[in-house]
Amino acid sequence: MPRTALYSRSRHSPGRKQAEPAADAASSTDAGTVASADDAGMQAPPSNAAAIAGSVVISQRQMRMLWAAFLLLAALLVASAWQRQQAPARKITQEDIDAAVLRTLESTVPPSAAARAVETIAPSVVRVVGYNRSKNGKDEVERGVGTGVVIVDKGIILTNLHVVSGADRIAITFHDGLETTASVTGAQPENDLAVLRAHKVPDDLQAAALRSTQNLRPGDHVVAVGFPFGIGPSASAGVVSGLQREFTSPEGKRQISNLIQFDAAANPGNSGGPLVTLDGEVVGIVTAILNPTPARTFIGIGFAVPIENAASAVGMSPF
Numbered sequence: 001m002p003r004t005a006l007y008s009r010s011r012h013s014p015g016r017k018q019a020e021p022a023a024d025a026a027s028s029t030d031a032g033t034v035a036s037a038d039d040a041g042m043q044a045p046p047s048n049a050a051a052i053a054g055s056v057v058i059s060q061r062q063m064r065m066l067w068a069a070f071l072l073l074a075a076l077l078v079a080s081a082w083q084r085q086q087a088p089a090r091k092i093t094q095e096d097i098d099a100a101v102l103r104t105l106e107s108t109v110p111p112s113a114a115a116r117a118v119e120t121i122a123p124s125v126v127r128v129v130g131y132n133r134s135k136n137g138k139d140e141v142e143r144g145v146g147t148g149v150v151i152v153d154k155g156i157i158l159t160n161l162h163v164v165s166g167a168d169r170i171a172i173t174f175h176d177g178l179e180t181t182a183s184v185t186g187a188q189p190e191n192d193l194a195v196l197r198a199h200k201v202p203d204d205l206q207a208a209a210l211r212s213t214q215n216l217r218p219g220d221h222v223v224a225v226g227f228p229f230g231i232g233p234s235a236s237a238g239v240v241s242g243l244q245r246e247f248t249s250p251e252g253k254r255q256i257s258n259l260i261q262f263d264a265a266a267n268p269g270n271s272g273g274p275l276v277t278l279d280g281e282v283v284g285i286v287t288a289i290l291n292p293t294p295a296r297t298f299i300g301i302g303f304a305v306p307i308e309n310a311a312s313a314v315g316m317s318p319f
Contacts, residue, residue: 113278114237116278116280117223117276117279117280118225118235118280119280120209120276120279121149121223121274121280122175122225123175123205123206124150124151124206124207125147125148125149125175125225125226125273125274126148126149126150126157126172126173127145127147127148127172127173127232128145128146128148128157128159128163128164128170128171128196128272129142129145129146129171130144130163130169130170130171131143131167131169131170131171132166132168133168140168140169143167144167145229145230145268145269146163146164146226146227146269146270146271146273147159147163147225147227147269147270147272147273147286148163148172148196149208149273149274149282150205150206150208151208151310152207153206153207154201155197155199155200155205156196157172157182157195157196157198158272158285158310159193159194159196159271160192160193160194160271160272160285161187161189161192161193161194162192163271164184164196170182170183170184172196172198174198174201174202174205175202176202176204178200178201180198180199180200181198181199182196182199183196183199185197188309188310189254191309191310192254192256192287192288193287193310194272208281208282209279209282210281210282210311211277211279211281211307212283212307213260213283216243218240218241218242218243219240220239221277222237222239222264222276222278223235223237223238223264223275223277224236224264224266224270224273224274224286224302225273225276226266226286227270227273228266228268228270229267229269231269232269236264236266237264238262239262240261241262241263241301242260243261244257244259245258245260245303247259247287247290247303256287256288256303259287259288259306260275260283260303260306261301261302261303262302262304263300265302267289267297267298268296270286271287271288272287273285273286282307283306283307284305284306284307285305285310286302286304287303287304287305288302288303289301289302
């Protein structure tokens, strides 16, 4: 029996024109699907990896922004807390100042009035030494030590006449240690006073302040500064014991009147030194001590020439 012929589907068959594109589209779709399925092992993974990588980059950027915001917030919180801890400066009142001064006075021991007087007069006090030549004429022998006080900053010094009388050479040592020689330029024997002029002076030499004895009274505090027995400068404090006293030297060769009597310790070597008030102002020149024994040591009575007499010996009239 003859077999029915089999024919393939015609692409141009009428009546199937609309269906064929659809079929072709379906075929294309199927083919694409098949192709996609076939190529899934090579193309799908790269597409998925790119998507994942993009999402990771976005997440890191967001994390950085979040950390920056967190750090900024933390810094602001710390700054705010620090500002709250800083209390505003309190205005200092007079009561605060008074309390601070009182605490300082209670915890600090100020120097005594006598110490302040010594500090004031010390730069003007000098050591005076008289020398004589020895019998052979080559050596010098110390004949006595005394004290002097600078009353003019050019090197004019007051001392006792008996300290330098008869000396072949007079040596002066200033407060700063400068040593030089001096010459006698004036004398007032009736008051046992001598005026010296130093041959060299320190650049910052200070002259002592002089004070009138007009208002000086017994019981006023005074300080004697000098080189007793060559030791010093030494200071001793006491009071004025009397005024207008007279003194006669142990040898009876000299009598001095109108003297200041005081009880601040003085010994040989103090002669010519200043007697000062607690302000450090010179009211007299120490000239003698009363001791009826040959010991020539202090027993509580000293004498000083009033500064008015001493100033007149230099030709000064400061009062």
